[in-house]
Amino acid sequence: MLRLILIGLLLLVIFPVLASAAKVMSADNSHWSTARRDSTGIAPDPKTTPEAVVQVYAARAFNWRGIFGVHSWIAVKPEKAESFTRYEVEGWGVSSGRESVRIGSYRPPDAYWFGNYPELLVDIRGAEAAALIPQIAAAANSYPYRDRYTIWPGPNSNSFVAHVARNVPGLRLDLPPTAIGKDYRTDGIFGVAPSNTGLQLSLFGLAGVTLALEEGVEVNLLGLTVGIDILTPAIKLPGIGRIGFPQGPS
Template identity: 45%
Template sequence: MDRQLNVKPKKKFRLSKVAWLVFGLCYVYGIYLIEPFKIHRERLAASDIGGSAYSYCLAPKPEQYEGAVIQVYAARTWGTKKILAVHTWIATKRQAADHYQVSQIIGWALSRNGTALFTEPGIPDKSWYGNEPTLLLDKRGSEAELLIGQVEAAIETYPYADTYTVWPGPNSNTFIAWLGLEVPELGLDLPSTAIGKDWRPWKETFGWSASGTGVQASVYGLLGLTVGFQEGLEVNVLGLSMEVDVFDLALELPAVGRVGTAPVDIDGSVSSTKTDKAGQ
């Protein structure tokens, strides 16, 4: 006898479910688009140099500290990119100046202004789209005064101000890394989450590392190797970096960032191990 196959009837997928799904996705996407710009508007509204409410007190106030200052900061970027990457910027204050100059690359401004490079008075240690800043480099007093002229000249001559690519670069992190190359006395060591820091033009695939204490081979920021006193041993694959910092007993991981000792001590001085050895 022929056996009847038990075939279960297919369930009809109701149109209402599709509509609710589309609505939900649009709602989430709308929050994703609107919230960063809301934070950005609030940040612009409080952009006055005296807006201490937005300062994390990582930089000495000009009215309390007369000496020169050079600082580099990093903070998680906005949107989904912040899972992997940070945005970096540099702040400078000359001897006896009453304000800081904040210099950074802002990609969205390129089409509007013809340049992505912004150098303007501002609060050096503000949040970036609501994300807390981390101090990466801090030089003050006579040491900063000796270097600040070189730093300002390098900022003005940054060659990729009219070009911006989120990945693999050049971007905001490429700019700060380039300053490190131009002024190696800074001893700059950017975190693994500073995607774009390893971007180099084809003709400069081989060269010094951003800290000036080592060497780097990088193929357009997509594949590279860095060995240096500040960086330790660093491997870059598709813009994601992993670093073993031998001298500071720290580890830099993609997306995670630094695990171990901080690059700058709580009192504002650069990690003492590296400072002492670099000065020898």
């Protein structure tokens, strides 16, 4: 039995992480100061898109951190607004007293994350988006860990986006399995999943289980996620992420 458990661990955790490491470390790892942070062209141009827009993105973290996880953020544009506003959490400056929550138009909504191309997870427009924007602002302002940032197991950028998603059911956000920190709950060890389509039990992001329509079945061990997505069929593995049908808006 022990041997079978060890083999299962190798197949489901260690091998996927090693495969992710080989891919990430073989990529071009420029210095953070010169890595791309310009627009990818995914987001619509506010000048030609008067309707309200809500989008959620995730991109591989910079350098070795990208082996394990992604950085996620939310971008919104109210109706007839001339620019997007980004909502995200960053660790830089927190140890010196700066708040972790960053809100503003300081970079493009769809920018490369230090050289890594983002994945669009949610794209909502029109009246539905307009109704969600004030809810997103309120949820962001209620985030309880503004004075803290911990890469693992959280609270971090993914903990923040998951917090907003739990408080804005209309997002129906299914964060990638590589969004380490998404299971670091801000409202106790048990409650709704980030997508609001099921339930989640999580012990400080270190161990837990999620059962939901959007997320499917996920098991979290030390921040690493193994699972099965039933609604959009896929296997979820640490490091690699999803293997199966693509995630995000069609």
